[in-house]
Amino acid sequence: MIQIGIVDDKSLNRKMIRQNLYGISNIEIILEAVNGLDFLEKIKALNLQKLPNVVLIDLDMPAMNGIETIAIASIRFPTIKFIVLTVFDDDEKIFEAIKAGASGYLLKDDAPDMLLDAIHNAYELNGAPMSPAIARKTLLWLKQGAQPYPTPSTTTDHIRNSLTDREQEILKYLVEGQDYKKIASTLFISPQTVRTHISRIYEKLHINSKAQAIQLAHKYNWN
Numbered sequence: 001m002i003q004i005g006i007v008d009d010k011s012l013n014r015k016m017i018r019q020n021l022y023g024i025s026n027i028e029i030i031l032e033a034v035n036g037l038d039f040l041e042k043i044k045a046l047n048l049q050k051l052p053n054v055v056l057i058d059l060d061m062p063a064m065n066g067i068e069t070i071a072i073a074s075i076r077f078p079t080i081k082f083i084v085l086t087v088f089d090d091d092e093k094i095f096e097a098i099k100a101g102a103s104g105y106l107l108k109d110d111a112p113d114m115l116l117d118a119i120h121n122a123y124e125l126n127g128a129p130m131s132p133a134i135a136r137k138t139l140l141w142l143k144q145g146a147q148p149y150p151t152p153s154t155t156t157d158h159i160r161n162s163l164t165d166r167e168q169e170i171l172k173y174l175v176e177g178q179d180y181k182k183i184a185s186t187l188f189i190s191p192q193t194v195r196t197h198i199s200r201i202y203e204k205l206h207i208n209s210k211a212q213a214i215q216l217a218h219k220y221n222w223n
Helices: 011-021 036-044 066-076 091-100 112-124 132-144 165-175 180-187 191-205 210-219
Strands: 002-007 027-033 054-057 081-086 104-107
Touching: 002 011, 002 036, 002 112, 011 027, 011 112, 027 036, 036 066, 054 066, 054 112, 066 081, 066 091, 066 210, 081 112, 091 104, 091 132, 104 112, 104 132, 165 180, 165 191, 165 210, 180 191, 191 210
Parallel strands: 002 027, 002 054, 054 081, 081 104
Antiparallel strands: none
16 A cells, blocks of 8 residues: 655645545555645654655645755655655756655646556656656756756755754754764853754754754755
């Protein structure tokens, strides 16, 4: 059984996805969310053995968009395959979604059987399913040897900017490998204050470990 999550702010879109997957014997929809924050909150309530195998996710959503959600969730829940399901076929959106960790990229007007094939491809074959139009764009990048958009990504900048200046400073020292006592000594604060700041960093970045914080910071060059 392939367990599916759906993340889209429009109820009509979620309904259409449910209808397209209705009656498929090995597909079960176990989670629906209206944006990235809603998804991250709802997934906390699930047993780690019962996480979605594949999440179908929109890009343009309030509170936390699809690219930000994939960037965070693909680090926190590395077993989940994220397939973008969107109306956007512009180069920057495609590039940013793949960079964030998306396993596939489909357009909402693709045929319903393409969605089912994409789910099986990502889950069973560890593939990277794409709409033909998206695949052509990706192939063009490869032929040109292009790096069309620079790093760090501006798409996720406001995730980092949700941290205070002090929290960003502490995150920088964490990435450099300093422990709590060393950070406290450098900043002339107590180790307990450092722990409090780090707890708030985890909460704001929707992660739960030092390793995940470092991985996210390295991924987007937050230094």
